Amino acid sequence: MKDQIERQFVDISDVRDVPVGKMKHADIKENEILIANSEGKIYALCDRCSHMNAPLSMGTLNGKVVTCPIHGARFDVTTGKKVGEPMSLDPSMFPEPIPESLQKIFAHSAQIQSKIRTYDQPTYETMV
Numbered sequence: 154m155k156d157q158i159e160r161q162f163v164d165i166s167d168v169r170d171v172p173v174g175k176m177k178h179a180d181i182k183e184n185e186i187l188i189a190n191s192e193g194k195i196y197a198l199c200d201r202c203s204h205m206n207a208p209l210s211m212g213t214l215n216g217k218v219v220t221c222p223i224h225g226a227r228f229d230v231t232t233g234k235k236v237g238e239p240m241s242l243d244p245s246m247f248p249e250p251i252p253e254s255l256q257k258i259f260a261h262s263a264q265i266q267s268k269i270r271t272y273d274q275p276t277y278e279t280m281v
């Protein structure tokens with residue numbers, strides 16, 4: 154016997170609140186949802202970055218790609234697929250040399266981040 158999964162839509166926003174190229178955060182029960190208007194179509198995906206939990210809705214949306222505001226991982230809002238890995242700070246790119254103690258901190262942080270996997274974002278069906 155197959156389990157039946159009941160689809161349920163929740164009214165979360167007036168579509169006019171999310172103009173083309175903009176995003177909005179919504180709380181639905183215990184889920185944080187990113188609503189994105191990419192090129193006139195509305196998409197919904199998990200608003201917590203799969204890297205280190207930052208709110209993607211505070212990032213930037215260019216076309217169909219949202220960029221995480223913390224480390225720059227990128228996701229396609231139409232599919233939830235990761236299209237760019239997070240970036241760590243590279244102290245060699247700083248305009249001025251930084252103290253050795255800070256270089257060690259950045260190097261340690263980069264080492265830790267390299268162990269964190271970033272996955273595709275869960276998506277949700279939308280209906281306008």
Ligand code: FES
Pocket residue numbers: 202203204205206207221222223224225226239240
């Ligand atoms: S929290 Fe999003 S890229 Fe790190």
